[in-house]
Amino acid sequence: MKKKIVQLRKKANKIRRLIIEMLSKAGSGHPGGSLSSTEIVTCLFFEVMRYNSEDPDWPERDRFHLSKGHCCPVIYAALALAGHFDMGKLWNLRKIDSLLQGHPDWRIPGIEVGSGSLGQGLSVALGMGLAGKLDKKDWRVYCLMGDGEIQEGNIWEAAMAAAHFKVDNLCGIVDYNRFQIDGHIEEIMGLEPLVNKWESFGWHTHQCDGHNIEELLEAFAEAKTVKQKPTVIIANTVKGKGVSFMEHVVDFHGRAPNNKEREIALAELEEIEKLMEEKDEQF
Amino acid sequence: MSNSEYLYTRDAYGKTLVELGRADSNVVVLDADLSGSTRTAMFAKEFPDRFFNFGVAEQNMMASAAGLASCGKIVFVSTFAMFATARVLDQIRNSVCYNDCNVKIVATHAGITVGEDGASHQALEDVAFLRAIPGMKIIVPCDAEETKDAVIAAYRNKGPFYIRLGRSKVPVIPDKKEFAVGKAYVIREGEDVAILSCGIMVWEALKAAKILENKNISVTVANIHTIKPVDEGFIVNLAKKHKGLVVCEEHQIIGGLYSAVCEVLSSKYPKKISPVGIQDIFGQSGAPEELMKKYGLSAEAIADKAAGTLQD
Numbered sequence A: 001m002k003k004k005i006v007q008l009r010k011k012a013n014k015i016r017r018l019i020i021e022m023l024s025k026a027g028s029g030h031p032g033g034s035l036s037s038t039e040i041v042t043c044l045f046f047e048v049m050r051y052n053s054e055d056p057d058w059p060e061r062d063r064f065h066l067s068k069g070h071c072c073p074v075i076y077a078a079l080a081l082a083g084h085f086d087m088g089k090l091w092n093l094r095k096i097d098s099l100l101q102g103h104p105d106w107r108i109p110g111i112e113v114g115s116g117s118l119g120q121g122l123s124v125a126l127g128m129g130l131a132g133k134l135d136k137k138d139w140r141v142y143c144l145m146g147d148g149e150i151q152e153g154n155i156w157e158a159a160m161a162a163a164h165f166k167v168d169n170l171c172g173i174v175d176y177n178r179f180q181i182d183g184h185i186e187e188i189m190g191l192e193p194l195v196n197k198w199e200s201f202g203w204h205t206h207q208c209d210g211h212n213i214e215e216l217l218e219a220f221a222e223a224k225t226v227k228q229k230p231t232v233i234i235a236n237t238v239k240g241k242g243v244s245f246m247e248h249v250v251d252f253h254g255r256a257p258n259n260k261e262r263e264i265a266l267a268e269l270e271e272i273e274k275l276m277e278e279k280d281e282q283f
Numbered sequence B: 001m002s003n004s005e006y007l008y009t010r011d012a013y014g015k016t017l018v019e020l021g022r023a024d025s026n027v028v029v030l031d032a033d034l035s036g037s038t039r040t041a042m043f044a045k046e047f048p049d050r051f052f053n054f055g056v057a058e059q060n061m062m063a064s065a066a067g068l069a070s071c072g073k074i075v076f077v078s079t080f081a082m083f084a085t086a087r088v089l090d091q092i093r094n095s096v097c098y099n100d101c102n103v104k105i106v107a108t109h110a111g112i113t114v115g116e117d118g119a120s121h122q123a124l125e126d127v128a129f130l131r132a133i134p135g136m137k138i139i140v141p142c143d144a145e146e147t148k149d150a151v152i153a154a155y156r157n158k159g160p161f162y163i164r165l166g167r168s169k170v171p172v173i174p175d176k177k178e179f180a181v182g183k184a185y186v187i188r189e190g191e192d193v194a195i196l197s198c199g200i201m202v203w204e205a206l207k208a209a210k211i212l213e214n215k216n217i218s219v220t221v222a223n224i225h226t227i228k229p230v231d232e233g234f235i236v237n238l239a240k241k242h243k244g245l246v247v248c249e250e251h252q253i254i255g256g257l258y259s260a261v262c263e264v265l266s267s268k269y270p271k272k273i274s275p276v277g278i279q280d281i282f283g284q285s286g287a288p289e290e291l292m293k294k295y296g297l298s299a300e301a302i303a304d305k306a307a308g309t310l311q312d
């Protein structure tokens, strides 16, 4: 178990480095919410979810939908590491005629449905969940949302319906990094009391530290056992996590690091990696 | 022409909003978590009480705009064109337009030149959506100066307006005429072909005219800044005076300026018209200039189309 967690931590660090490199090459894109979701995505793609990268359309796969489409760099990095396409593709992010579009495109192996217009993803995931139930399948659906994103009314229509239809194969995750584009969530359009909102909509809720692999794995495991209700994991996170000058900084919601910033960020992440290696030896 | 100054139309919008806010305490502004990008933040800073940030919730924002307008407010509503039209179309139709509400939708980041964000963010159908709604007036300004004029005109004229702005800096167009809603004008006088354009395509059309000049083709360039109500008499006149007609727009060829021109001429002066626009497909990520080329919107593409109209 310990070993697995260390490996997942390292994987998350690797994903962070890919996000930084990919975005700096692209010259635009969204680091903040990609870095805050990194552990969530790492756990899903490298422990929780069932899929086959050789056969992305394998019918028995678990489904993942990135409702907050602007954070696609974290998914692209995970998909590349998982073998859905070759790593080289990452370096053409956002370039003309490239596979990896600025927002998820349905033609990318591993992407089920495109996104980018916020607030629709939980409904898309609900549809997948309903289809799974109709066909009596045991695969599950995971849907990653932003905290700013869930200000959209469409999310709450989906929330109401998912509970009504008892779609217990659906697990939503809110990346609760407390920031949107114009500033702090509670200043722009408050969400609190957030857990109560989901509960009153009929969902099973689970709060955790969204950067803590053990807590996340526990949350996903619990979600699998909940019957008759969808589950939402409220993951408390830090926007820009892992890069000192990006943490809690609104500007890095949608600005790519320049060359100098990339070097500093990569150096910091390598430092973290080194510390992990040292710790690893102690086990 | 080559040393025109490049300015953001959205900067002009933000500044004009502040001026209107100072002149009239009934002006209120709404945004949906994009106030920095749309420049409504400039108004928010000076008039925090009359600015409402709805968060990422455009439908609520648009229907609330109708409510504010019904109580006498002059409401400016802004977000990206994708989320200011498609996302809120029913709110615009049934709450704003059906009640003839004094709501001015000023959308930024329209068109393919949004660039790297890709197809999900490239509003290329927005004019088509809104043109079909009775009572909606639609303006696509060609530069920062015309944006200011359009915003002031929308403020002065009661009823719903849609003003479509882009993301990039654009050159200030020389030789513009005085702005009036619904009044198109000629920027450059020629004889053989007329290029009817709007928004950023006016600049491309002027460049195309230069290219054609070297081929001894004499080109008229017209700025049809108001797509609705479109200047019918003006269009018929141009059709009569020129052998070739080209319409260019940074929009699908279905439902935008090309359609508007076809609708006018098919009944008033039937004639062949060549479209330059997005050919019923989605865009993709890329640098704005690359995308303009790829999707056939560049000056060269316009020049080819224009020369073609003289051949058949």
Ligand SMILES: Cc1ncc(C[n+]2csc(CCOP(=O)(O)OP(=O)(O)O)c2C)c(N)n1
Pocket (backbone or CB within 6 Å): A030, A032, A033, A034, A068, A070, A071, A116, A117, A118, A119, A145, A146, A147, A148, A149, A150, A175, A177, A179, A180, A181, A239, A253, B032, B033, B034, B056, B058, B083, B087
């Ligand atoms: C419908 C819609 N409205 C607006 C936008 C523009 N937009 C992109 S990201 C964003 C803020 C999202 O904040 P959050 O969900 O908290 O994302 P995160 O912090 O996780 O990056 C906005 C308003 C959009 N993509 N879609």
